[in-house]
Amino acid sequence: MSETFGELLRAHRVAAGLSMGQLAKLIHYSKGYLSKIENDLKPPTPTVARLCDGVLDVGGRLVEAAVHGPSQRDARGLGRRQVLVAGTMLGAGALTGSGRRPVPDEQVIAGMRTSFEQLRGLGLRTSPQVVLEPLQALQHTMHGMARENAGPVGTRLLLLAARIAEYTGWMCQEAGDEQGELWWTRHASELSRAAGDPDIASYAFVREAGLALYRQDASATINLAQQAQWIGRAGSRVLALAARREAQGHALAGDRGAAERAFDRAAGQMEMAAPDSPYPVLGSSAPDPLELARGWALSDLGLNAEAAAVLDRQLALLPATSRRSLARFGARRSLALALSGEVDESCRTLAFTLDHAAHVDSATVRTELRRLARTLGRWHNHGAVREIYPDLKRLLTHR
Numbered sequence: 001m002s003e004t005f006g007e008l009l010r011a012h013r014v015a016a017g018l019s020m021g022q023l024a025k026l027i028h029y030s031k032g033y034l035s036k037i038e039n040d041l042k043p044p045t046p047t048v049a050r051l052c053d054g055v056l057d058v059g060g061r062l063v064e065a066a067v068h069g070p071s072q073r074d075a076r077g078l079g080r081r082q083v084l085v086a087g088t089m090l091g092a093g094a095l096t097g098s099g100r101r102p103v104p105d106e107q108v109i110a111g112m113r114t115s116f117e118q119l120r121g122l123g124l125r126t127s128p129q130v131v132l133e134p135l136q137a138l139q140h141t142m143h144g145m146a147r148e149n150a151g152p153v154g155t156r157l158l159l160l161a162a163r164i165a166e167y168t169g170w171m172c173q174e175a176g177d178e179q180g181e182l183w184w185t186r187h188a189s190e191l192s193r194a195a196g197d198p199d200i201a202s203y204a205f206v207r208e209a210g211l212a213l214y215r216q217d218a219s220a221t222i223n224l225a226q227q228a229q230w231i232g233r234a235g236s237r238v239l240a241l242a243a244r245r246e247a248q249g250h251a252l253a254g255d256r257g258a259a260e261r262a263f264d265r266a267a268g269q270m271e272m273a274a275p276d277s278p279y280p281v282l283g284s285s286a287p288d289p290l291e292l293a294r295g296w297a298l299s300d301l302g303l304n305a306e307a308a309a310v311l312d313r314q315l316a317l318l319p320a321t322s323r324r325s326l327a328r329f330g331a332r333r334s335l336a337l338a339l340s341g342e343v344d345e346s347c348r349t350l351a352f353t354l355d356h357a358a359h360v361d362s363a364t365v366r367t368e369l370r371r372l373a374r375t376l377g378r379w380h381n382h383g384a385v386r387e388i389y390p391d392l393k394r395l396l397t398h399r
Helices: 003-016 020-027 029-040 044-054 061-067 079-086 107-125 130-148 151-174 178-194 198-214 218-230 236-252 256-273 291-298 304-317 325-341 342-358 363-379 383-397
Strands: none
Touching: 003 029, 003 044, 003 151, 020 029, 020 044, 020 198, 044 061, 061 178, 061 218, 079 107, 107 151, 130 151, 151 178, 151 198, 151 363, 178 198, 198 218, 218 236, 236 256, 236 291, 236 325, 291 304, 304 325, 304 342, 325 342, 325 363, 342 363, 342 383, 363 383
C-alpha cells in the first residue's frame, strides 16, 4: 500500500533526526498543526509540502506526495519528472489531437522562447488581458511538448514551460486575479522542481511575498521572503530579489535597520548573479531593481522626500517601453512627493504616470493610485489637485 503524505513526512523527519517541534519551528508553523498533517488529520497545503521538502532535502518527494497521494496508485513506480509532466496540473488546458509530433530541434525551441519574449515585451506596455490568453496557450503547448520528449530536450522544454507559467502568474496578479496568480506560480514551482531548477520554486515565495506587501501585511511579507532565501538552492539573482522583498517588508514594519541590512544582502547577491542565463530572467527587468525598491521602502519608512529623490533618479533610467514599471514606481514617487508636502510636484509627475497607468491596466498600480487619491484629497481646493484629480478618478473608476 502506498504511504500517505503524513507517513512519508514522519519517515523523512525521523531520518533527518528532527523532532516534530524542531521541524515546526524550521517551517514557521505550529507543532499542533504539523501533528495533524503528520497523522493525516489534515491535508498538506502546497506551501507546507514545499517547506517540509526543502528543509528535509528530499528532492521533491513530499511535494509529489502532496499532489498525487496514495489514491492515485497508477502513479506508483513512475519517476518524479514523469509524474509531474503527466498533465495532472494542466487540467482543461491539456492538448488535444492525435499523433506524436517530431522531436523539436534547436530552432524550434529558440522560436518558442522568442514567442515568449515577445509576449513579455507586450506585457511591459499593455494590459495583462491582452497577453494572458496567448501566454496560457503557449505554456500549455510547451508543457505538452515536454510530456512527449524525454531526456535533455524534454527538460529544456519543461524549464521554459515553468518560466512561462511564472510570468503568467505575474500577469494574473496585474489583472487583479490573486487566485490565478497563486495557482500559476505554484504550478511553475512544481514544473521547475521536476526539471531540476530550484530558482522558480524559491521565487514562488517572493511572488507570494509581493501579494502580502500589497495587502500591507509586513509580517507575511518578511516571512515569505525569508523562506525564499533558505528553502532549496536558488541562484544569486533569486536570493537577491528575495532579500529585496524582505527589505520592503521590514520597511513596511518601520524597521529601517533591518531593511538596510536586507538591502545590503540583496546587493551582495546581485553582484554574484550570472550576467547571462539560457532562460528568460526572473523578476524585474529594470536596470537597477534594488534601488527602485529602496525608494519604495524609504516611503514606507516615512522618509518621503528622500524616497522621491531616489525614485526620480531611477525612473529616469527606465526605457520608455517599460510602461508597467514607469506606472508603478511613478505612482509611488507622486505619493512620496504628496506626503512630503510637494503637492504641485506630485501633480506634475502624476500627469505622466496616469498615461502609463492607463495603458498597462494594472491592479497593483491602481492600489497605489487609490492611496494617492486619498492623500491628494486632503488638498482638494489646491489648484493643481483640482486640475489632475478628475483624470485620476476617471482612471480608477473606468474598468
